[in-house]
Amino acid sequence: MNDLFQPFSLEGKVALVTGASSGFGQHFAPVLARAGARVVLAARRTDLIQAEADRINAAGGEAIAVTMDVTSSTSIADALDEVEKVFGVVTVVINNAGITIPKLLLDLSDDDWNKVIDTNLNGVAFVTRETARRMIAAGTPGSIVNIASILAERVQKALTNYAASKAAVVQFTKTAALELAQNNIRVNALCPGYFQTELNGEWFKTQDGQELIKRIPQRRTGNLEELNGPLLLLASDAGSLMTGSAVTVDGGHVLSDL
Numbered sequence: 001m002n003d004l005f006q007p008f009s010l011e012g013k014v015a016l017v018t019g020a021s022s023g024f025g026q027h028f029a030p031v032l033a034r035a036g037a038r039v040v041l042a043a044r045r046t047d048l049i050q051a052e053a054d055r056i057n058a059a060g061g062e063a064i065a066v067t068m069d070v071t072s073s074t075s076i077a078d079a080l081d082e083v084e085k086v087f088g089v090v091t092v093v094i095n096n097a098g099i100t101i102p103k104l105l106l107d108l109s110d111d112d113w114n115k116v117i118d119t120n121l122n123g124v125a126f127v128t129r130e131t132a133r134r135m136i137a138a139g140t141p142g143s144i145v146n147i148a149s150i151l152a153e154r155v156q157k158a159l160t161n162y163a164a165s166k167a168a169v170v171q172f173t174k175t176a177a178l179e180l181a182q183n184n185i186r187v188n189a190l191c192p193g194y195f196q197t198e199l200n201g202e203w204f205k206t207q208d209g210q211e212l213i214k215r216i217p218q219r220r221t222g223n224l225e226e227l228n229g230p231l232l233l234l235a236s237d238a239g240s241l242m243t244g245s246a247v248t249v250d251g252g253h254v255l256s257d258l
Helices: 003-008 023-034 050-058 073-086 110-138 160-183 207-214 224-235
Strands: 014-018 038-043 062-067 092-095 142-147 185-192 246-249
Touching (some): 062 073, 110 160, 110 185, 185 224
Parallel strands (some): 014 038, 014 092, 038 062, 185 246
């Protein structure tokens, strides 16, 4: 490997990806494996992630699938116990698990609100807390990357619960980074804009979807591969002096006129 790119390597790292069954998480897992990490794919149902773990292993990487409910501290601890028996202590964390329940505020039930906050905010906090405890106990440095959103900075109707959770993730990231810096654990946030996935691709073909794209300065949505560089920067030693940062990848969307 060219010496210039060596800091981006994740050789010797154990990387956990929560919410690995679809979307960003499903994309991130093989990227981390290609960078050299032993990868742990986590989701509430392992049948949704085992196939991806098998693909990574078949391609020459190392991966396992574990059952993890990020809203349950007990589930998180049990999953990490399982990981440590196989790979050792997790040293790279991608807090990606997230959900959305798009409704106007006046139509949101208490349950609608709580489900989004529990997964998107509490899940990030609980996984960060447990993995950091284990890194500190093992005396190992680490990197935690929390997947936030441009909705932490801008707003969109019918997403009050989601936007609130992602804004809170960014502030949580900064505070956790401050507390954990003394332990050589970095905590950063990645704030993606709009990326086409299997879940939203058809919507972007609609009139509303096309109108949204016109409001992005680059006049396009992102390709998942365009998150690889920012992800590896934050996860690897290439970003060793970065902590408490929120990196936006959105084609300039947050800069657009209101």
